[in-house]
Amino acid sequence: MPVIEFDRVSYTYPSGVKALKDVSFTVEKGEIVVLMGENGSGKTTILKHLNGLLKPTSGRLYVDGLDTSKSTVAQLSAKVGLVFQNAENMFFESTVWDEVAFALRNFGFGEDVVRRRVDWALKFFDLNGYASQSPFTLSGGEKKRLAFAIVLAWSPAIIALDEPTIGQDSLQKEKMLHMVKLLNTQGHTILLASHDVEFVAELRPRIILVSSGKITADGPCEEILSDLEILRKCSIVPPQLVLVMDRLRDLGLSRKILDVPEAVKAISEVIGHKHI
Amino acid sequence: MKIIEIKDLSFTYLGQSRPSLKNVNLEIGPGEFILVSGPSGGGKSTLCRCINGLIPHFYEGKLSGEVIVDGLSTKDTPTYILSQHVGMVFQNPQNQLFSLSVENDIAFALENLALPREEISSRVSEALKLMNLRELADRSPLELSGGQQQKVALASILALRPKVIMLDEPTSFLDPASAQQLINTVDEIRKNLGLTILMVEHRVDMIAPRATRMIVVHEGGVIYDGSPREFYERYDSHLYGVSTPKLARLSYELGRRIEGWPGVFLDIDGFERAVREFASHRIR
Numbered sequence: 001m002p003v004i005e006f007d008r009v010s011y012t013y014p015s016g017v018k019a020l021k022d023v024s025f026t027v028e029k030g031e032i033v034v035l036m037g038e039n040g041s042g043k044t045t046i047l048k049h050l051n052g053l054l055k056p057t058s059g060r061l062y063v064d065g066l067d068t069s070k071s072t073v074a075q076l077s078a079k080v081g082l083v084f085q086n087a088e089n090m091f092f093e094s095t096v097w098d099e100v101a102f103a104l105r106n107f108g109f110g111e112d113v114v115r116r117r118v119d120w121a122l123k124f125f126d127l128n129g130y131a132s133q134s135p136f137t138l139s140g141g142e143k144k145r146l147a148f149a150i151v152l153a154w155s156p157a158i159i160a161l162d163e164p165t166i167g168q169d170s171l172q173k174e175k176m177l178h179m180v181k182l183l184n185t186q187g188h189t190i191l192l193a194s195h196d197v198e199f200v201a202e203l204r205p206r207i208i209l210v211s212s213g214k215i216t217a218d219g220p221c222e223e224i225l226s227d228l229e230i231l232r233k234c235s236i237v238p239p240q241l242v243l244v245m246d247r248l249r250d251l252g253l254s255r256k257i258l259d260v261p262e263a264v265k266a267i268s269e270v271i272g273h274k275h276i
Numbered sequence: 277m278k279i280i281e282i283k284d285l286s287f288t289y290l291g292q293s294r295p296s297l298k299n300v301n302l303e304i305g306p307g308e309f310i311l312v313s314g315p316s317g318g319g320k321s322t323l324c325r326c327i328n329g330l331i332p333h334f335y336e337g338k339l340s341g342e343v344i345v346d347g348l349s350t351k352d353t354p355t356y357i358l359s360q361h362v363g364m365v366f367q368n369p370q371n372q373l374f375s376l377s378v379e380n381d382i383a384f385a386l387e388n389l390a391l392p393r394e395e396i397s398s399r400v401s402e403a404l405k406l407m408n409l410r411e412l413a414d415r416s417p418l419e420l421s422g423g424q425q426q427k428v429a430l431a432s433i434l435a436l437r438p439k440v441i442m443l444d445e446p447t448s449f450l451d452p453a454s455a456q457q458l459i460n461t462v463d464e465i466r467k468n469l470g471l472t473i474l475m476v477e478h479r480v481d482m483i484a485p486r487a488t489r490m491i492v493v494h495e496g497g498v499i500y501d502g503s504p505r506e507f508y509e510r511y512d513s514h515l516y517g518v519s520t521p522k523l524a525r526l527s528y529e530l531g532r533r534i535e536g537w538p539g540v541f542l543d544i545d546g547f548e549r550a551v552r553e554f555a556s557h558r559i560r
Contacts, residue, residue: 038451039422140367140448141316167367167448169315169478170519195451198481198522237452240481240522240544247548251555260522264529271534271554 002026002062003158003189004050009059011045019045021213022059027191029157032184034200035193036224037210038235043193044085046210047160050191052076064157078107081151085162085193087143090150091135096127099135100150107154121149124179140167148176152183159183161192165199177202201225201239201258209234226255278344279439279472280304280327285341287322287331296322298496300341304474306439309466311487311504312476315517319496320476324442326350327474329358346439356389362440363433367448369425372432373417378409381417382432389436403435406465423454427461434465442474447482456482480504481521485543492516508540523547 004027011020019042027033035043048054049061052073061068064079084090093099100118109117122128125145130138135146144167151159164180165173173196180203184190194200200207200221207224209217211234217224224230228246231238238246241263245253251270257263282302288295297319304310312320325331329350332339343350346361366372375381382403386396404410407427412420417428426446433441443462447455459479463486466473477483484490484504492500492507494516500507507513508524527541527550534554541547 038453039449139316167316167445169517170514171315171517173519197452235451235453237456241526244523244526244544244547247544248551251551260525260529263522263526264533267526267530267551268533271551 001029001065003029003064004191005060005062006046006049007060007062009049009056009061011049011054012057019213020056023213023215024059025208025215025218027189029189030184030187032180032190032203032205033192034203034205034207034221035191035210036195036197036200036207036234036236038195041210041234042213043210044162045213047082047162047191047193050076050158050160051080051082053082077103077156079156080158080160081154081156082160083144083147083151083162083164085166087147088136090147091143094134095132096122096135096138096146097131099146100153103150103154109154117153121153124152125149141169141172144168145172148179156188158189158191161190161194163194163196164192165194165196173199195236197225197237197239201241204258209236211235222256222258225258228255277306278303279306279346281342281344282326283342283344285326285343286339287326288338289322290336290338292337294496295338296496297326300496300498302491302498302501304472306472307466307470309463309473309486309488310475311480311483311490312474312493313478313480313490313518314493314499318517319493321444322496323493324364324444324474324476327440327442328362328364329353329355330364359385359438360389360436361438362442363436363438365426365429365433365441365443365446367445369422369429369449370418372429373425376416377414378417378420378428378431379404379413381428382435385432385436399435399437403431406434406469407431407461421454422449423451423458426450426454426458430458430462438471440472440474442476444476445478446475447477447479452479452482455479459483459486478519480519481523481542484521484524492518505540505542508542 006023006025009020009023012018037043050063052068052071055069063076091099093102097118100121101114104114104117122131127146164176180190204221207221208215216234217230225239226242228238242255245255245257253266257266282300285297285300286295287297314320326343333355373381379400382400383396386399404413409427409431417425447458459482462473487504490504490507491498513520524540524542527547531537531539538550
């Protein structure tokens with residue numbers, strides 16, 4: 001049974017902007033799904049539906065069996081942790097430590113559990129040095145990690161991340177990549193919106209392309225990221241390796257190569273000096 | 277003639293025990309396009325703040341050494357004067373825009389300088405033209421896309437006619453197509469107007485082929501200053517929190533396996549030529 005089911009969901013903002021048009025897809029438990037598309041395509045609107053911040057104008061959305069139109073944000077938040085693109089919007093406590101503890105206390109965990117989980121989450125994201133500081137003194141990248149730590153601490157079954165790599169340097173991005181994979185092996189279902197193609201290429205998820213509020217493609221990473229035509233339609237810049245391989249396709253190289261070791265091997269075969 | 281000279285610069289923020297910049301020395305000539313790279317918290321933003329005078333005029337702390345921009349010492353020059361020599365575009369354009377129309381936003385800083393009305397209107401229309409924003413002049417900046425907003429932010433800086441423009445992760449909130457467009461535009465205005473550009477940016481793959489120089493700031497010091505290509509040839513970029521374009525890694529790895537391989541490439545055209553040349557030799 002799918003853990004997320006969008007059934008012909010349309011959403012119109014109060015301003016009249018039709019952000020989603022007849023969106024249908026399902027996500028199975030334990031999948032990693034990345035929504036890609038240009039700014040304003042509807043990715044964030046889809047994520048905001050998961051924990052009931054937005055409710056379908058028409059159509060139905062089921063999250064872990066709950067019809068979101070008939071459920072509260074509190075009920076849905078126990079199942080879905082959503083990390084916003086602009087992490088700052090979710091902070092309000094006076095210290096980093098209390099910020100992480102807030103949701104846990106709200107869910108009714110005992111103080112021991114709260115302490116253990118907060119310490120663990122802060123350590124995991126290299127934030128333990130900031131425990132007693134105000135969240136607003138953190139740098140952009142650190143705020144993003146704090147938002148992540150908050151959600152991780154209560155360990156919801158579904159984790160939704162909006163542009164997790166924005167403002168992160170390469171080391172943090174790599175950490176983020178490992179963390180998403182780790183959470184996934186622990187059984188969490190992950191839905192994230194990203195236009196960081198290089199990050200997505202390393203994650204190798206299922207990709208759903210969103211354009212003007214509609215789903216334009218849905219398939220495995222290698223297939224979608226090597227389809228230059230469809231990427232262009234959705235204003236997505238292809239991964240650099242795909243562009244390189246495409247230039248050299250007449251030499252027999254495949255666009256479906258997404259990682260460097262594979263590319264090194266394939267190109268070495270084409271240009272290798274066998275006579276040495 | 278140098279446009280920016282930094283001598284023995286160190287800075288420690290008020291309340292911090294460790295310096296954020298330690299003994300930095302740099303000389304930058306007019307017209308350079310500099311990619312400033314390095315890990316978060318390494319000192320990139322602090323360096324920018326020293327160049328536009330936000331340090332020491334806005335951020336408090338212990339400053340030593342000297343920063344000269346366009347002949348002016350940043351310590352001794354008020355920020356409203358410095359802002360006419362060095363402009364800054366930030367990560368989130370929404371923090372920089374606030375007026376009811378694009379035109380007003382661009383005019384705002386000029387009005388603050390109490391320039392004559394005709395001068396303001398000619399500079400505004402010049403900036404609109406440079407950034408290709410004429411059609412959006414009457415729109416509210418808040419209803420524009422992120423890429424357009426960043427162009428408005430850049431236009432409002434250009435209207436001040438600075439010689440140096442710094443951009444601190446200007447494409448973070450943009451989708452890749454808009455990011456590439458912004459970087460191309462910045463490079464074009466640099467060439468046309470002879471501006472000096474310093475850009476802090478994680479999207480190295482987009483900017484490295486255009487940058488004339490790369491500076492890596494790590495733990496408060498400049499640990500590399502040279503061409504982007506040489507950086508990826510000589511250093512394990514990974515160790516310094518600098519993102520590595522896939523093409524740089526691919527060409528570096530090929531260099532370790534294939535005798536005579538010309539080294540690291542940052543542009544696809546150059547790489548393609550090299551592969552074709554090698555492939556044709558093989559056939560012969």
